[in-house]
Amino acid sequence: MVEIVPHIRSIIDRDGAVILDIPRNFMTTLNSTGAYVWERLQRGMQVDAIVVELARDTGADESVIAKDVDEFMQTLQSKHLLRLS
Numbered sequence: 001m002v003e004i005v006p007h008i009r010s011i012i013d014r015d016g017a018v019i020l021d022i023p024r025n026f027m028t029t030l031n032s033t034g035a036y037v038w039e040r041l042q043r044g045m046q047v048d049a050i051v052v053e054l055a056r057d058t059g060a061d062e063s064v065i066a067k068d069v070d071e072f073m074q075t076l077q078s079k080h081l082l083r084l085s
Contacts, residue, residue, distance in 0.1 A: 002041055002073070003083045012039050019081055028079055037069060041082070047073060 009020045017035035019028040030038055033054075040050045051069050055062040076082050 001085045002047060003085070004041060005080065005082060008081055010038065010042070021079075021081065024080065026079070028076075028081065034072060037072060038076075 005021075007021065007023050009022065011018045011020075012035050014032065015035075016032050017030040017038050019030065019038070021027070036054065036057075037050055040053070041047075045053075047069060051062060051066045054060070054069070055065050058065070073082070073084060077084050
């Protein structure tokens with residue numbers, strides 16, 4: 001299960017996203033693929049469903065996407081932007 005920490009704000013457009021951690025005075029930028037994943041996390045989608053959708057939308061191998069998304073989730077967690085359980 002993924003929980004975006006409550007004090008996070010983000011701006012998403014077709015080119016990417018900016019995530020603002022206001023209390024920590026920290027900003028993270030994402031490319032368009034990161035923004036794709038982030039937007040779906042905000043909607044409450046589960047990581048497995050995001051992987052399937054991204055594989056379908058890009059035509060890339062699902063196992064490769066799963067590995068990349070897992071690394072991305074770990075990065076977001078290390079920046080205290082979300083909690084994984």
